[in-house]
């Protein structure tokens with residue numbers, strides 16, 4: 001399986017450690033891939049900054065490198081405020097490029113989960129509908145990503 005990762009530009013200087021760790025460990029958004037299947041990250045970029053213009057173009061390059069799915073990084077879900085365009089990005093990538101856009105990379109760190117559970121945004125936007133792999137992660141795994 002070959003994938004591309006798009007991160008929130010607010011975290012463009014992030015070293016990507018949690019994302020790459022979760023690829024190896026098959027946690028979070030990567031839990032959908034069997035442990036025995038090789039997952040190769042063929043592209044890693046940011047959205048380009050609000051409102052996310054790079055999402056229109058960068059999947060094309062990733063697909064040329066073999067990407068079969070695009071993962072929208074967990075930072076889009078747990079930054080505050082969470083990205084207001086996640087659903088638009090997912091819909092656009094899937095319509096325009098015909099490959100899955102998966103919401104989530106690494107598990108949500110527990111310290112962020114504890115804060116977000118008490119805030120209204122996730123419920124208002126029905127985040128669990130599109131980020132189920134993250135919301136359903138075991139608490140001990142979330143804690144391991146604090």
Ligand code: SF4
Nearest residue numbers: 008047050051052083
């Ligand atoms: S909030 Fe969304 S559109 Fe804005 S920089 Fe982050 S990912 Fe991009």
